[in-house]
Amino acid sequence: MNFSKTTEYALRILGYMSLHANELHSADALSEKLSVPKKYLQRLLTDLSKAGFLKSTRGRNGGFSFDRSPDQIFLSQIVAATEGADWEPKCIFGFGTCAFDNACAMHDIWCDTHNTLVTMLHNTRLSDLKKTK
Amino acid sequence: MNFSKTTEYALRILGYMSLHANELHSADALSEKLSVPKKYLQRLLTDLSKAGFLKSTRGRNGGFSFDRSPDQIFLSQIVAATEGADWEPKCIFGFGTCAFDNACAMHDIWCDTHNTLVTMLHNTRLSDLKKTK
DNA sequence: TAAATATGCTACCTTGATGTAGCATTTAAC
DNA sequence: GTTAAATGCTACATCAAGGTAGCATATTTA
Numbered sequence: 122m123n124f125s126k127t128t129e130y131a132l133r134i135l136g137y138m139s140l141h142a143n144e145l146h147s148a149d150a151l152s153e154k155l156s157v158p159k160k161y162l163q164r165l166l167t168d169l170s171k172a173g174f175l176k177s178t179r180g181r182n183g184g185f186s187f188d189r190s191p192d193q194i195f196l197s198q199i200v201a202a203t204e205g206a207d208w209e210p211k212c213i214f215g216f217g218t219c220a221f222d223n224a225c226a227m228h229d230i231w232c233d234t235h236n237t238l239v240t241m242l243h244n245t246r247l248s249d250l251k252k253t254k
Numbered sequence: 255m256n257f258s259k260t261t262e263y264a265l266r267i268l269g270y271m272s273l274h275a276n277e278l279h280s281a282d283a284l285s286e287k288l289s290v291p292k293k294y295l296q297r298l299l300t301d302l303s304k305a306g307f308l309k310s311t312r313g314r315n316g317g318f319s320f321d322r323s324p325d326q327i328f329l330s331q332i333v334a335a336t337e338g339a340d341w342e343p344k345c346i347f348g349f350g351t352c353a354f355d356n357a358c359a360m361h362d363i364w365c366d367t368h369n370t371l372v373t374m375l376h377n378t379r380l381s382d383l384k385k386t387k
Numbered sequence: 388t389a390a391a392t393a394t395g396c397t398a399c400c401t402t403g404a405t406g407t408a409g410c411a412t413t414t415a416a417c
Numbered sequence: 418g419t420t421a422a423a424t425g426c427t428a429c430a431t432c433a434a435g436g437t438a439g440c441a442t443a444t445t446t447a
Contacts, residue, residue: 122257122337122371126405147423161406167425180414183423204255237370238255259435280393294436300395313444316393393444400437407430414423 128203130157130165135174135199139191139247145184172202192248200242261336263290263298268307268332272324272380278317305335325381333375 124132133155138146148166152159166185170177176188187194197206257265266288271279281299285292299318303310309321320327330339 122255122261122333124255128255149423158406160408163424164406164426170424177424178414179412179424181420181422182415183413185424200255231374234371234374238367241364241367282393291436293438296394297396297436303394310394311444312394312442314392315445316443318394389447391444391446393442395442396440398438400435402435403433405430405432408428410426412423412425414421416421417419 124200125204127165128200130155130162131169131199131203132196133157134162134165135169135191135194135247136250138175138185138187139194139250142187142191145178145182145186147184150184169202174199174202190248191250192246194247195243196245196247197239197242199247257333258337260298261333263288263295264302264332264336265329266290267295267298268302268324268327268380269383271308271318271320272327272383275320275324278311278315278319280317283317302335307332307335323381324383325379327380328376329378329380330372330375332380 123129134151134157137151137155138144148159148163151157151166152162155162157165166175167177169175170185170188173188174194175185177183177185200206256262267284267290270284270288271277281292281296284290284299285295288295290298299308300310302308303318303321306321307327308318310316310318333339
C-alpha cells in the first residue's frame with residue numbers, strides 16, 4: 122500500500138526543487154542530493170518536462186527548472202503524471218462494481234479512506250511544502 | 255496507489271467466504287465464483303491456511319473453511335499476511351526520516367491520511383461485511 | 388481395491404517496474 | 418574550432434509479482 126518508486130522519486134525531486142525554485146538543477150546534482158539512480162532520474166526528469174512541470178536547458182551549464190510555478194502544481198497532478206489519473210474509488214475487492222450485494226458497507230468505509238487521500242492530493246500544492254513550522 | 259493483486263484476492267476470498275461461513279469451499283468453486291486464476295488462488299488459499307485464517311480438508315469433498323471466526327479476523331491482519339505488517343507512516347518522499355528540514359508539513363498531511371487507512375483496517379472485522387443495508 | 392476429486396508442493400513462465408549502458412545532440416568556455 | 422558538460426534517446430538487463438503446469442498425496446465413494 123504505497124506509491125510506486127517512480128512516483129516517490131517524482132515527489133522527491135519536485136519537492137526538493139520547489140525549495141530552491143528559480144534555480145537550475147542538473148540531473149547529476151539532483152541524483153547525488155536525492156539518492157535517485159542517475160540514469161533513471163535523468164529519464165524521469167525528461168518525462169516531467171514533457172508533462173509540463175519542468176523545462177530543460179541543454180548544453181553546458183544546462184539543467185532543469187520549473188516551467189510552472191510550484192504554487193500551480195498540485196500533488197494530484199504529479200501522481201497522475203506518474204501513475205495515471207485514476208481517482209475512482211475502486212472496489213477494494215477488485216471488482217468494478219460491488220460483487221457482494223450484502224457487503225457494500227466495506228465499500229463505504231473504503232471510499233471514505235480513499236477520499237481522504239484524494240482530497241489531500243488535490244488540495245496540496247508543491248509550494249505548500251515551504252510553509253512550515 | 256492500491257493494494258497488491260494478492261491482497262485484493264485475499265480480501266475477496268475471505269470476504270466472500272465470510273458471507274457463507276461454516277461452509278466448505280473448494281478452490282475450484284471459489285475460482286469460478288470470484289474470478290481468480292485457479293492455480294494462483296489455490297496457492298493463496300494454502301498460504302491463508304498457514305497464516306491461520308483457514309483450515310483445509312484434503313481428499314474428495316475437501317475444501318477450505320474458517321479456522322477462526324470471521325469476527326476475530328481484522329482486515330489489518332489479512333493485509334499484514336499478504337504484504338507484511340508495515341504500519342509505520344513512511345516518508346512520502348521515500349526517505350526514512352524527512353530529508354527536507356523545512357518540508358515536514360507534507361509529512362503531517364501524509365500521516366493523517368495514512369492513519370485514516372490504518373485505523374480503518376484495524377477496526378474493521380471480516381464479519382462487518384455482513385452487517386449492511 | 389480402484390476411481391474420482393480434493394489439497395500440497397515445486398519448478399517454471401510471463402510481464403511490468405526499475406535500473407543500466409552507450410551514443411547522439413546541444414551549448415558554453417576556452 | 419575543440420573540448421567539456423549538459424540533456425535526449427533507445428536498447429538492454431534485472432528483479433519481484435503474478436500466473437501456469439504437473440505430479441504427489443490424501444480421502445471419499447462405489
